[in-house]
Amino acid sequence: MTATTTRPIIPLQQTVHKVVCPHDCPDTCSMLAYVEDGRVVRVGGDPDHPLTQGFLCAKTNRYYERIYSPDRVLYPMRRKVGSPKGPGSEFERVNWDEAIAVIVANFQRVIAEDGPQAVLPYSYAGTMGIVNYGSMDNRLFHRMGASLLDRTICSSAGEAAMKYTIGGNYGYDPEEVTKAEMVIIWGANMASTHPHSIPFIKEAQRRGARVVLIDPHRSRSASLSDQLIMLRPGTDAAFALAMMNVIINERLYDEEYVDNYTHGFEQLRERVQEYPPERAAQITGIETEVITELARAYAAAKPAAIRLGYGMQRHTNGGMGVRAVYMLPALVGHWRYAGGGTLLSTGNFVKINWNAVERPDLIPAGQHPRTINMNELGEALLTTANPPVKALYVYNCNPASVTPDQGKVLQGLRRDDLFVAVHEQLWTDTTDYADIVMPATTSFEHTDLYRAYGHLYVQLSEPAIAPVGESKPNIEVFRLIAQGMGYTDSAFDDDERTIIEQALSAGGAQMEGITWDKLKQGPQRIRTPRPFIPFGRGGFATPSGKVEFYSEQMAADGLDPLPNYTPIAESPDGSPELHQRYPLNLISPAAHHFLNSSFSNLERSQKGEVEPTIELSAADAAVRGIVTGDWCRVFNDRGEVRLRAKVGDTVRPGVACTLTLWWTRDTPDHTGINVLTSDRLTDMGGGATFHTNLVQVEKASLVLSFEF
Numbered sequence: 069m070t071a072t073t074t075r076p077i078i079p080l081q082q083t084v085h086k087v088v089c090p091h092d093c094p095d096t097c098s099m100l101a102y103v104e105d106g107r108v109v110r111v112g113g114d115p116d117h118p119l120t121q122g123f124l125c126a127k128t129n130r131y132y133e134r135i136y137s138p139d140r141v142l143y144p145m146r147r148k149v150g151s152p153k154g155p156g157s158e159f160e161r162v163n164w165d166e167a168i169a170v171i172v173a174n175f176q177r178v179i180a181e182d183g184p185q186a187v188l189p190y191s192y193a194g195t196m197g198i199v200n201y202g203s204m205d206n207r208l209f210h211r212m213g214a215s216l217l218d219r220t221i222c223s224s225a226g227e228a229a230m231k232y233t234i235g236g237n238y239g240y241d242p243e244e245v246t247k248a249e250m251v252i253i254w255g256a257n258m259a260s261t262h263p264h265s266i267p268f269i270k271e272a273q274r275r276g277a278r279v280v281l282i283d284p285h286r287s288r289s290a291s292l293s294d295q296l297i298m299l300r301p302g303t304d305a306a307f308a309l310a311m312m313n314v315i316i317n318e319r320l321y322d323e324e325y326v327d328n329y330t331h332g333f334e335q336l337r338e339r340v341q342e343y344p345p346e347r348a349a350q351i352t353g354i355e356t357e358v359i360t361e362l363a364r365a366y367a368a369a370k371p372a373a374i375r376l377g378y379g380m381q382r383h384t385n386g387g388m389g390v391r392a393v394y395m396l397p398a399l400v401g402h403w404r405y406a407g408g409g410t411l412l413s414t415g416n417f418v419k420i421n422w423n424a425v426e427r428p429d430l431i432p433a434g435q436h437p438r439t440i441n442m443n444e445l446g447e448a449l450l451t452t453a454n455p456p457v458k459a460l461y462v463y464n465c466n467p468a469s470v471t472p473d474q475g476k477v478l479q480g481l482r483r484d485d486l487f488v489a490v491h492e493q494l495w496t497d498t499t500d501y502a503d504i505v506m507p508a509t510t511s512f513e514h515t516d517l518y519r520a521y522g523h524l525y526v527q528l529s530e531p532a533i534a535p536v537g538e539s540k541p542n543i544e545v546f547r548l549i550a551q552g553m554g555y556t557d558s559a560f561d562d563d564e565r566t567i568i569e570q571a572l573s574a575g576g577a578q579m580e581g582i583t584w585d586k587l588k589q590g591p592q593r594i595r596t597p598r599p600f601i602p603f604g605r606g607g608f609a610t611p612s613g614k615v616e617f618y619s620e621q622m623a624a625d626g627l628d629p630l631p632n633y634t635p636i637a638e639s640p641d642g643s644p645e646l647h648q649r650y651p652l653n654l655i656s657p658a659a660h661h662f663l664n665s666s667f668s669n670l671e672r673s674q675k676g677e678v679e680p681t682i683e684l685s686a687a688d689a690a691v692r693g694i695v696t697g698d699w700c701r702v703f704n705d706r707g708e709v710r711l712r713a714k715v716g717d718t719v720r721p722g723v724a725c726t727l728t729l730w731w732t733r734d735t736p737d738h739t740g741i742n743v744l745t746s747d748r749l750t751d752m753g754g755g756a757t758f759h760t761n762l763v764q765v766e767k768a769s770l771v772l773s774f775e776f
């Protein structure tokens with residue numbers, strides 16, 4: 069099972085440092101940084117971390133290419149007077165004092181003219197480190213009374229679904245999967261996006277487990293699987309409901325577990341009658357027998373592990389999809405066994421004292437700042453709603469590339485009366501629109517605390533090298549801005565260690581003894597008995613304390629309290645007229661060599677992905693006269709892009725797939741994929757709906773030359 073635990077040989081002139089991989093990924097690896105003359109010359113996976121197991125992924129295994137990239141921002145820079153916003157912007161060097169002074173002056177001007185809510189922070193999980201993800205930034209913007217940002221671009225639909233169904237971000241312990249008799253990888257491309265659980269799944273497979281992949285795309289993870297179920301995008305809830313129909317009607321469920329630890333079984337029994345496998349077959353495009361057989365085998369496995377990814381929840385019905393799948397292990401009682409259950413996230417097992425970290429109490433008394441959903445950035449920048457957004461501060465995120473409905477986002481960012489500050493490691497698509505660009509440190513250069521959402525270890529990361537150029541960590545820049553604004557609260561004096569200790573102060577038996585000093589010794593697993601069987605005897609964090617097949621809370625929130633299937637908003641059934649004009653559902657999941665828009669600037673990553681492509685079925689390609697290698701025009705009412713055709717059996721007819729995310733500047737006609745995606749939100753949690761996206765494809769009349 070162990071991947072590569074041979075100990076690396078360290079040349080005398082090198083020192084080795086443990087650094088945590090900061091990226092938004094369930095694996096949160098422990099990396100070894102080999103440093104020579106103050107420079108990182110090599111990185112490797114930490115053999116002592118039980119999940120990292122000595123190997124890194126295709127993105128991070130040459131991390132020094134990113135640290136020393138020619139695209140690295142080295143100094144604070146200011147837009148030259150007269151230089152228009154957008155690609156080709158010109159900047160001049162300033163010092164830190166000047167950069168902070170410009171930001172403070174603009175914040176003060178905007179607050180005086182339109183009030184503090186005209187200031188909007190914009191960030192996501194460029195770093196998952198708790199200090200630099202969300203501590204001093206929140207303190208500053210809370211104290212200011214700025215607009216709040218709902219950070220919904222990735223996982224919020226799935227999180228809402230888990231909360232309603234089992235009470236939070238919880239799943240099985242991934243280290244126990246070796247004991248599973250069946251593993252279903254459901255809408256996750258583990259081989260590309262989080263490979264560190266794969267050795268455990270392979271070990272289960274070696275012991276006889278069947279591995280099933282449920283995904284509309286034949287992804288790299290198909291090679292791990294014994295069976296691939298290529299269902300239509302956005303139909304997972306119907307698939308899971310039909311499995312429950314079989315399990316309940318054939319009495320394959322665990323009566324005792326259902327009686328003791330679930331809520332609303334009778335209502336669920338009634339609801340699933342609407343989803344016989346024959347009906348689900350029509351919806352999902354998967355044969356009745358396949359659904360029935362899987363349901364029976366799933367119920368018989370003792371236990372089965374279902375590893376979910378974020379793919380299915382990037383649809384307008386995505387919350388319901390996750391909710392339906394999260395019901396399965398409760399129905400068959402698999403939570404009783406080590407390695408049984410579902411896993412989308414383990415994030416809430418690690419208790420963090422967020423109030424102490426974020427300090428919402430600093431919001432001035434009587435002020436109730438509005439919340440802006442980050443997926444609706446374009447709308448927020450273009451509307452004249454009171455007050456309009458007049459100052460945008462971007463960090464840990466690259467909205468010009470990653471945010472849906474890019475056309476609107478870029479139009480908003482181009483506004484002359486909008487002040488934009490961007491704190492970045494690299495010159496990105498977003499820095500093109502900045503008035504001020506500031507250099508940010510990487511995790512190799514700053515201190516932070518990490519928990520993971522795909523395992524149970526808490527980790528401390530300390531600098532392996534000095535900051536590159538004049539870069540500074542987020543915490544320091546926000547402190548400087550707070551000082552400039554004249555805020556004197558002691559919250560702005562806290563250093564990294566103080567904030568980390570505040571974060572760890574939530575208490576609870578599982579966090580006992582996980583202290584700064586202990587973390588300096590290496591990754592700390594939360595304190596649980598082994599094997600860790602979190603819900604063997606119930607104990608769910610829902611209002612009823614049980615798995616909620618029926619959720620009163622959902623009814624109160626205006627949602628269907630039971631699981632259901634509704635067609636996605638852009639689909640043959642969801643929008644027949646639109647589907648006539650745009651007959652292909654374009655999904656845009658993660659590319660192997662990129663991490664969202666991170667790593668996409670590196671030559672090696674680009675070579676790995678070759679070029680921006682669109683995968684089409686042979687049937688859809690044939691009727692359009694398209695063959696592999698043709699450039700295609702891919703378009704809908706929101707925009708158009710050029711992508712190179714790859715024709716084959718990786719998608720079914722009616723579906724197309726492009727792997728993300730290429731930077732706009734590196735695409736043939738300087739247009740990113742998110743010009744096609746909509747800012748429509750998910751059914752719960754306000755999530756992004758990147759995969760609910762109808763397009764048309766035609767052979768491009770222009771032959772483009774495409775070179776880096």
Ligand SMILES: Nc1nc2c(c(=O)[nH]1)N[C@H]1C(S)=C(S)[C@@H](COP(=O)(O)OP(=O)(O)OC[C@H]3O[C@@H](n4cnc5c(=O)[nH]c(N)nc54)[C@H](O)[C@@H]3O)O[C@H]1N2
Nearest residue numbers: 255256257261285301302377378379657658660662663664
């Ligand atoms: N190499 C690489 N690694 C990454 C990232 C990256 O961009 N590249 N991103 C990181 C981040 S931020 C995240 S959130 C995770 C995401 O990693 P994953 O959870 O794996 O998510 P995605 O790659 O978005 O989608 C996973 C799979 O869902 C499929 N899918 C799309 N629609 C549906 C559907 O309706 N039903 C089902 N069953 N499947 C569907 C896609 O085809 C894809 O194969 O990975 C992290 N790791």
Ligand SMILES: Nc1nc2c(c(=O)[nH]1)N[C@H]1C(S)=C(S)[C@@H](COP(=O)(O)OP(=O)(O)OC[C@H]3O[C@@H](n4cnc5c(=O)[nH]c(N)nc54)[C@H](O)[C@@H]3O)O[C@H]1N2
Nearest residue numbers: 192194195222463464465466470491493508656664665666
């Ligand atoms: N079409 C389509 N679009 C998608 C997706 C998709 O599947 N399809 N996936 C979506 C998903 S899952 C996500 S999570 C989002 C993610 O989108 P983003 O949050 O934008 O993530 P990244 O593209 O990794 O960019 C993060 C940026 O933060 C910067 N950064 C990293 N660490 C620090 C730091 O310590 N300080 C500062 N100041 N900056 C730092 C990095 O240099 C990088 O440019 O994209 C989404 N966009």
Ligand SMILES: [Mo]
Nearest residue numbers: 092221222223
């Ligand atoms: Mo994400």
